Amino acid sequence: MPDFKYVLVGGGMTGHAAAQGIRSADASGSIALVGEEPVPPYARPPLTKGLWAGKEEGAIWLPEVKGVSLLTGVRVVAIDRARRRVALEGGETLGYERLLLATGGTPRRLPFGGDGVVYYRTVAGFRRVHALPVGKHVAVVGGGFIGSELAASLATAGYRVTLVFPEDGICARLLPRDLALHLNGYYAERDVEVRAVEQVTGISAHGSGFTVATSRAELRADLVVAGLGIVPNDALAAGAGLAVDDGIVVDETLRTSDPDVFAAGDVARFWSPALGQRIRVEHEDNANRMGWAAGRAMAGAETAYRHLPFFYSDLFDLGYEAVGVLDARLEVVADWAEPFRRGVVYYLAEGRVLGVLTWGVFGAMDAARALIAEPGPHAAATLRGRIPA
Numbered sequence: 001m002p003d004f005k006y007v008l009v010g011g012g013m014t015g016h017a018a019a020q021g022i023r024s025a026d027a028s029g030s031i032a033l034v035g036e037e038p039v040p041p042y043a044r045p046p047l048t049k050g051l052w053a054g055k056e057e058g059a060i061w062l063p064e065v066k067g068v069s070l071l072t073g074v075r076v077v078a079i080d081r082a083r084r085r086v087a088l089e090g091g092e093t094l095g096y097e098r099l100l101l102a103t104g105g106t107p108r109r110l111p112f113g114g115d116g117v118v119y120y121r122t123v124a125g126f127r128r129v130h131a132l133p134v135g136k137h138v139a140v141v142g143g144g145f146i147g148s149e150l151a152a153s154l155a156t157a158g159y160r161v162t163l164v165f166p167e168d169g170i171c172a173r174l175l176p177r178d179l180a181l182h183l184n185g186y187y188a189e190r191d192v193e194v195r196a197v198e199q200v201t202g203i204s205a206h207g208s209g210f211t212v213a214t215s216r217a218e219l220r221a222d223l224v225v226a227g228l229g230i231v232p233n234d235a236l237a238a239g240a241g242l243a244v245d246d247g248i249v250v251d252e253t254l255r256t257s258d259p260d261v262f263a264a265g266d267v268a269r270f271w272s273p274a275l276g277q278r279i280r281v282e283h284e285d286n287a288n289r290m291g292w293a294a295g296r297a298m299a300g301a302e303t304a305y306r307h308l309p310f311f312y313s314d315l316f317d318l319g320y321e322a323v324g325v326l327d328a329r330l331e332v333v334a335d336w337a338e339p340f341r342r343g344v345v346y347y348l349a350e351g352r353v354l355g356v357l358t359w360g361v362f363g364a365m366d367a368a369r370a371l372i373a374e375p376g377p378h379a380a381a382t383l384r385g386r387i388p389a
Contacts, residue, residue: 003095004032004069006298007086009076009236010102011035013043013284014265014291018100019065021295029299031068032094034086037122038073040064045284047126048146049314052153060123079240081258098298101237101248101256101263102291105230105282110141113203116210118225120146125225132223134158139212139221141200143170145313146227148183152315155192162193162219164200164212174326175345179359182340183315190316195219230282232267245269247280252304254294264294274308274373275324275354283311308372310365323368324355333380337389344387351377361389 006022006029008015015033022031035041042060051057064070078087085093107119118125132138135158140151143165151163167173169180170187184194195214202213209222234244243249243257247269254262254270265287269280286309293305310323318341326347336343344364347355353376356368364387371378371386 002030005029005097006031006100006295007094007096007098008033008100008102009086010100010104010265010267011037011041011070011072012102012104012265013041013062013287014102014104014294015100016041016062016065017288017291018102018264018295018298019068021292021297022299023065023067023295024292025296025299025301028067031065032071032096033065033068034071034074034076034088034094036073036075037124039123040070040072042123043284044121047120047123048149048153051126051130052157057123057126076236079236079261081240081261084260097260099261100294100298101261101267102265102294103233103236104266105232107226107230108228110200110203110226110228113210113224116205116224117141117203118223120150120225120227121230129154129223129225132159136160136222137162137209137220139164139210139219139224140227141165141212141224142227142229143167143196144173144227144229145171145311146229148315149313150225150227151187151192152190155187155190156316160193161191162195162221163187164195164198164214166197166199168197170194170196173328174322175328175357176332176334177328179334179340179345180328186316186318186340230266232280234267237261237263237267245278249278252306253297254290254303254305255297262294262298264290270305272308273306274369279325281309281311283309285309285311308369310368318360319362320357320359321362321365322355322357323365324353324372326355326357330354333383335384335387335389343389346371346378346383346386348378351379353378353383356387358387358389361387364388 041062075089137160170183172180198214232247237248248263312321331348333346342360345357
């Protein structure tokens with residue numbers, strides 16, 4: 001295969017944004033975008049949101065970037081940094097001057113169930129679930145970000161849904177305990193069977209469906225879908241001798257420990273000046289902003305990635321935006337204008353605000369970022385009303 005000025009490994013939102021970033025600073029340099037999925041780049045958020053509310057699948061595909069050679073269904077298996085080449089599965093290689101690793105993550109898997117379980121992350125997973133007739137029974141394993149969104153979307157679309165998770169409340173690792181417990185009842189009112197504090201212990205095929213064994217009972221489902229988070233795909237970087245730490249370590253220009261190799265998106269662990277720590281973020285805002293910044297840096301533009309990404313979710317008719325560190329184990333200050341419908345939740349450690357959740361309140365992320373950047377000290381009395389609900 002030919003050599004390229006830029007080789008982008010990862011055909012998702014981050015790789016696509018990087019190609020756009022390159023083009024903003026280099027109109028003609030050759031670009032290869034290499035993706036494992038057999039489809040062009042697409043937006044992931046609609047997989048758990050809009051596609052279940054009537055949006056056509058065609059709306060997810062991202063626009064072509066001028067002059068990009070797109071290689072789909074291709075896996076990069078090794079990096080030869082000395083020769084500046086990447087090896088593809090099957091034996092071919094690509095040469096590069098600058099390399100981006102936007103390899104994302106792999107869904108965490110259960111130790112049983114095999115390929116019968118849909119690990120929900122890709123358009124192929126969406127198609128598999130969407131092929132199930134409306135009205136059928138879907139067991140969703142995992143009550144975190146993906147599981148909570150998908151359960152709400154499937155129930156709204158007319159499926160019977162059982163949501164199984166080991167914590168005592170939906171999104172319990174992120175949300176204050178009273179809010180997480182409230183969501184259990186809220187989902188139940190919308191005909192989701194909520195099975196909290198239940199560990200899935202086995203999954204087996206049963207006729208045309210599945211039997212799901214939990215620590216408390218057994219249930220039958222037509223399909224089992226799991227949303228258990230991801231593990232960063234940093235093995236390629238580690239195999240090339242790059243610094244990794246639950247992700248690929250990058251500096252503020254998004255360079256790895258090799259100055260000609262960059263990383264961005266779900267897989268990149270970067271320094272956040274606002275938080276004073278290295279973080280890794282698995283959401284859309286980071287994928288797009290970081291990919292763009294990495295592309296510009298690869299093309300020689302002066303850039304420093306200091307953005308604190310936000311994320312958002314829709315749960316039936318509830319919605320939220322959040323930025324920073326959301327960890328229910330931190331000190332939590334909740335400022336409700338209307339309990340569990342509209343309010344702002346602050347996450348603190350030693351008087352410093354590390355994260356902000358705006359529940360039913362939108363457009364306040366800049367104010368939240370400014371607050372996180374303050375040294376404090378902050379306390380409940382000084383935070384209530386700080387961001388209007």
